Amino acid sequence: MIQENNSSDLITKQSKITAFRFVLMIGIVSLFADFTYEGSRSITGPYLAHLGASGFAVGIIAGLGELLGYGLRLVSGRLAERTGKFWPIILFGYAIQMISVPMLALAGSWRVAALLIVIERIGKATRNPPRDVMLSHAGKVIGYGWVFGLHEALDQFGAMIGPLSVSTVLAMRGDYKIAFAVLLIPAVITLGLIATARLIYPKPESIAAETQTTTLEAQNLPRSFWIYLAGAALVAAGFPDFSLMSYHFEKANVVSATWIPIFYAIAMGTSGLGSLVFGKLFDLKGIKILIPLTIITTLFVPLVFFGGFVSALIGCALWGIGMGVHESIIPAAVAIMVPLERRASAYGIFTAGYGIFWFLGSAVIGFLYDVSLPALIAFSVIAELAAIPFFLLLKKASKI
Numbered sequence: 001m002i003q004e005n006n007s008s009d010l011i012t013k014q015s016k017i018t019a020f021r022f023v024l025m026i027g028i029v030s031l032f033a034d035f036t037y038e039g040s041r042s043i044t045g046p047y048l049a050h051l052g053a054s055g056f057a058v059g060i061i062a063g064l065g066e067l068l069g070y071g072l073r074l075v076s077g078r079l080a081e082r083t084g085k086f087w088p089i090i091l092f093g094y095a096i097q098m099i100s101v102p103m104l105a106l107a108g109s110w111r112v113a114a115l116l117i118v119i120e121r122i123g124k125a126t127r128n129p130p131r132d133v134m135l136s137h138a139g140k141v142i143g144y145g146w147v148f149g150l151h152e153a154l155d156q157f158g159a160m161i162g163p164l165s166v167s168t169v170l171a172m173r174g175d176y177k178i179a180f181a182v183l184l185i186p187a188v189i190t191l192g193l194i195a196t197a198r199l200i201y202p203k204p205e206s207i208a209a210e211t212q213t214t215t216l217e218a219q220n221l222p223r224s225f226w227i228y229l230a231g232a233a234l235v236a237a238g239f240p241d242f243s244l245m246s247y248h249f250e251k252a253n254v255v256s257a258t259w260i261p262i263f264y265a266i267a268m269g270t271s272g273l274g275s276l277v278f279g280k281l282f283d284l285k286g287i288k289i290l291i292p293l294t295i296i297t298t299l300f301v302p303l304v305f306f307g308g309f310v311s312a313l314i315g316c317a318l319w320g321i322g323m324g325v326h327e328s329i330i331p332a333a334v335a336i337m338v339p340l341e342r343r344a345s346a347y348g349i350f351t352a353g354y355g356i357f358w359f360l361g362s363a364v365i366g367f368l369y370d371v372s373l374p375a376l377i378a379f380s381v382i383a384e385l386a387a388i389p390f391f392l393l394l395k396k397a398s399k400i
Helices: 002-050 055-071 073-083 086-100 102-106 110-142 144-173 176-182 184-200 223-237 242-251 260-285 287-297 300-306 309-337 340-371 373-385 388-397
Strands: none
Touching (some): 002 055, 002 086, 002 102, 002 176, 002 184, 002 242, 055 073, 055 242, 055 340, 073 110, 073 340, 086 184, 102 110, 102 176, 110 309, 110 340, 144 260, 144 309, 176 184, 223 287, 223 309, 223 340, 223 388, 242 260, 242 309, 260 309, 287 309, 287 373, 287 388, 300 309, 340 373
C-alpha cells in the first residue's frame, strides 16, 4: 500500500515537472514571438502616421486587425476540435505571423502596411486556440491560473524586450524600415523554437491524461460562459488599442518617437508582472478579482489622452495591467467553465465575440478621436464599467 502511494506521488510529481517544462517551452516560444510582433506593434501607430494615415484610418486598421485576430479564432478553434490537428494549425499560424512582421520594412504606403498588420493578426488568430488548449492540459496538473499567468508573463517579457530593441534602433538610425527589418532575427528564432517544441511534445494532452466524454452537457456551453463573454466584450469595446494611443502621442507631441516604444515596453512589463500575480489570485480567489481590477484599470484612459508625459506613462502602465488581467484570466476561466471536448471551439467563440466588440469599439474610439477627446474618454470608461454587473452576475452564477 505504501509502495502504491509512493508510486502515485512519483507520477504526480513527474506530471507536474513535465507540465511545467511544457509551459516553460511554449512560454519561451511566445517570448520571442512577442519580441517580434509587439516590437512591431509598438511603432505601427507613428509608422502609419508617417505614411500619411488619418486617426480614423488607424482606428479602423487596429480594430480590423483585432476583429480578425480574435474573430478568426472561431474558425481555427473549430478546425482544431474537429480534425485534432493541433500542431499543424499552430505551426501554420506562427509561420504567417512571423513572416508578415519584417515585411513591413518593404511597405511603400500605409495601405500596404495596413494589410501586413492585419495578416499578422490573422496568423495569431490561427495558432492561439489550439495552443491554449494544449496549455490547458498542463493547467489541470499545476493550476489553470498559474499556467496561463506564467505563460503570459514570459509572453509579455518578450513584448517588453521587442519595443526596447526597436527604440534602440530608432535612436541610433531613426529609420522605421530598419527597425522592422531587425525583427527578422527573433522571428526566425520563434519558428525554430516552435518546431522544436513540436518534436519534444508531440502529444501535450498526455501530460494530464485528460479524456473526452461526450454528454448533453458537453454539447452546450454553460450559461456562465455567455455571461463572462458579455462582460469581457464590453471591456474590449472600451479598450483603446496602443496603435491609437501611440498615434495620439505622435500627433499631440506628448511623447517623442524614440520614447513611444519604451512606453509600450513598460506597459508590457506591467502586463507580464500582473499576469503572474493575477493568475495565482485567480486560482486562490476566483473570478471575483476581475471586479476591482476592471475598475482600477479604467483610469488609464483619461491619463493617456488628457495627460502630459508622466500621466501618459502611468496610463500606459495601467493599460498594460488591464491587458495582463484579461490575457491571463480569460483562458484560465474558460478552461474551467467548459469541458475538454468543447474547449477549442469555446476559446474560438469567446475570442471571436471579444474581437468583434474590440473592432466596433476601436472604430468608435478612432472616430471620436478626430471629433472630441472628452467624448472618447466618456465612451471608453462607460463601456468598461458596464462590464461590472456581468462580472457580479458571473460570480453568483458560477463556482469559479
